[in-house]
Amino acid sequence: MSDSPSHPVAWQHQPADRVLMTLKTRGPQSVAVIAKAMDVTAEAVRQQMARLHAEGLVDSESQSAGRGRPTQIWFLTEAGHGRFPDTHAEMTVQMIGAIRQVFGEDGVEKLIQARETAMLNGYRQAMQGARSLKERLERLVEVRSAEGYMAELRKDGKDYLFIENHCPICSAAKACMGFCRSELELFHKVLGDEVQVRREEHILAGARRCAYRIEKS
Template sequence: MKKNLAENEKAIWILKTRGPQPLTAIATELGITTEGARFQLLKLTNEGLVEATTIVKGRGRPQQIWALTQLGNSRFPDMHAEVTVKLIKLMRETLGEPAVQAVIAANEKSNTHKYLNEMEGLPDMEDRLRKLVEIRNQEGYMAEYQKEDSGYLFIENHCPICAAATACQGFCKAELNTFQAILGEDVVVTRIDHILAGARRCAYRVAPAGI
């Protein structure tokens, strides 16, 4: 996805994966001067893709923070969203809610099996998490992970099935179940940010059981 963005739109990727950022941080990520970054952001503002808000912290100078607009977020679209939502609706109307849940359960089982096969021979939790990030990136989730004192933070900056998950939140529960199953019984996976709840991203704390 990143490779598909024009050079002057790389700031969109930064704001999507890092959240709202000050000008200096964006310039550093882009490897250009603050004036160069400001020029790009103003161009993106004119296109309705980003916007700036001013915040004041303590007695310091006000700081501009840049973020994606709704139009900017649409540069990372749902995959086949309209068709998927329509199919879920038709299934619910013609076959009933149990049929929808049965399909979600079957999809969960299939994904868990697929991920476990990909992780065969990786007993270490971090190696498995690294592999999960790789797989989810291939599926369009813009995933990453970060080390923490008590474990790891697994982050998905984009949800390519957001429309389907909105229509049926069983998909989100199934994903959490899959993550728990593939990362092992000796860890606990807890969702702490959820796009459907209004967060910028979905994020999960992965920590050894008992912590």
């Protein structure tokens, strides 16, 4: 599997933001790995880690790799993940609750279907002129990244991995799992009948990201 995404994430300008973004998109890492990814010194990363740790945005744990001193592995805390936007979270959850109370589950399902239809129309417009599966996936990366999903595409043997490092509707998805089901169906419809889409990692199941395996039927 290639470690280089075809659609690199745009870094923030502040060093602390770059550290947070690196942990968000790459998962738990050592200072040395983060420094290499950011092209800065390990000491510069340690300074940022001390600041971020004091703010409660990152934490670390020791991992032993055989002989020698254990390595400190840094990761985002819940507060650290909270630094990335969850679109109108409180209002959205309240709205879902109100729809459920007034119209029942059928009302919530109609809301999800209406959202899926609107997104499908927009995505199909974005796919115009994209002939190959790779081109369609690259267009999908662009659209989803613009929507805040921090998407990237990686090749894995004969398959593709479509990765979303962030979920800007996480609170809504927690309130109603139908949003996750709908998005999986949306990918099926956008990418075509000749491919299979399988979710292998899921943020709501405890993973740090959502990852989908895309393979030709």
